[in-house]
Amino acid sequence: MAVGNVAVPETIYAIDGIRLSTTAAGVRYPNRDDLVVIEIAESASTAVVTTKNAFCAAPVRVLRAHFAEAAPRYLVINTGNANAGTGADGLKRAEAICMALADKVGVNANTVLPFSTGVIGEPLNSDAVIAGLDSAVSNLGADNWLAAANGIRTTDTIPKVASQKISVTGTDYHVTGISKGSGMIRPNMATMLGYVATDANIAPDLLQEMLTAINEQSFNRITVDGDTSTNDCCVLIATGKADASVIDSPEHPHYQPLFAALTDVFVRLAQLIVRDGEGATKFITVKVTGGKTTQECCAVAYAVAHSPLVKTAFFASDANWGRILAAVGYAGVEDLDTEQVNVSLNEVMICQNGSVASDYTEAAGNDVMSRPEITIHIDLARGEASDIVYTCDLSYDYVKINADYRS
Known part of the structure; x- marks a missing residue:
């Protein structure tokens, strides 16, 4: 669906x-x-x-x-x-x-x-x-x-x-x-x-x-x-x-x-x-702000959007937000000050200044993750550039559809 x-x-x-x-x-x-x-x-x-x-x-x-x-x-x-x-x-x-x-x-x-x-x-x-x-x-x-x-x-x-x-x-x-x-x-x-x-x-x-x-x-x-x-x-x-x-x-x-x-x-x-992504159950917007260039914002957004671990966490409605931080970290942004990075899921701040937000709760994170439409907002806090990438979760059905594609 x-x-x-x-x-x-x-x-x-x-x-x-x-x-x-x-x-x-x-x-x-x-x-x-x-x-x-x-x-x-x-x-x-x-x-x-x-x-x-x-x-x-x-x-x-x-x-x-x-x-x-x-x-x-x-x-x-x-x-x-x-x-x-x-x-x-x-x-x-x-x-x-x-x-x-x-x-x-x-x-x-x-x-x-x-x-x-x-x-x-x-x-x-x-x-x-x-x-x-x-x-x-x-x-x-x-x-x-x-x-x-x-x-x-x-x-x-x-x-x-x-x-x-x-x-x-x-x-x-x-x-x-x-x-x-x-x-x-x-x-x-x-x-x-x-x-x-x-x-x-x-x-x-x-x-x-x-x-x-x-x-x-x-x-x-x-x-x-x-x-x-x-x-x-x-x-x-x-x-x-x-x-x-x-x-x-x-x-x-x-x-x-x-x-x-x-x-x-x-x-x-x-x-x-x-x-309509094959097997998709979640529509995810990855919004990156505070970059030095559009290119680095896009690199971060795609690193998160492509991560199988991030995508499967969204399918499971599991607020395993460390996977998002890991993807931001390997996106290739030079001299990224991780202690300035903030990450939110919709209205819920999950990471503030590079570590868990003071008022974050697992219940709030899981509530957002269970919704069909979610925005991941990543603020790099190093410039004025921004970009947006749209993606979906990775489900069991994706594997089934592609395993059977030629049949």
């Missing part, structure tokens, strides 16, 4: 210039939606970030090459097979899917970007994907965001959707996005897969800058198990349908409200991934 508020928005705004479809191609399992196609208006700007894993999947390599050559018009996404660790054969299969879709819709193959997610190291059933394209193309529609969110799921227990509408000086803008991810989550750029679109008119270079910056505040601040996927990709699309006025710099009066709305959508999608 996912943790906390994971509800699909009551209103999912269609984005003018985007159509989506979902179909069951039988890539791995029968009678399960596993193929999604997204059509992008010809006038749109598109930005992309991809995994930094050296063993990146074949579709990621093809995507990078295509994106460098032409503006994307179509995205094609399959689940059930990652097409990673598949060598030259995997590249041929990814290219064949792009060519097949391009032929059906009358565009150049390099305007099609492929995405895959699922089992690593097995040949992709590209014939099944290609056979499913007719159904996918014929069912393209503007209101299929939720269906697409379901179509890109693997071990996800919920569809992940976020949507917002904002008005800026008389212009209405809409932002809608979907993502997937539950395990193998320690993005080193984005999430497993994420797709966000807006009808704003944003210049391509600026859109890429916005995606990179927003990604650092959202998908690059989550971890379930510390594993960076071979297939991580995130796409941000601006169709330009809402207003003819091009937003081409941060000084444009519409830039900041749009940046904030996009950030809200990205953070929501990122948090949904953690809330």
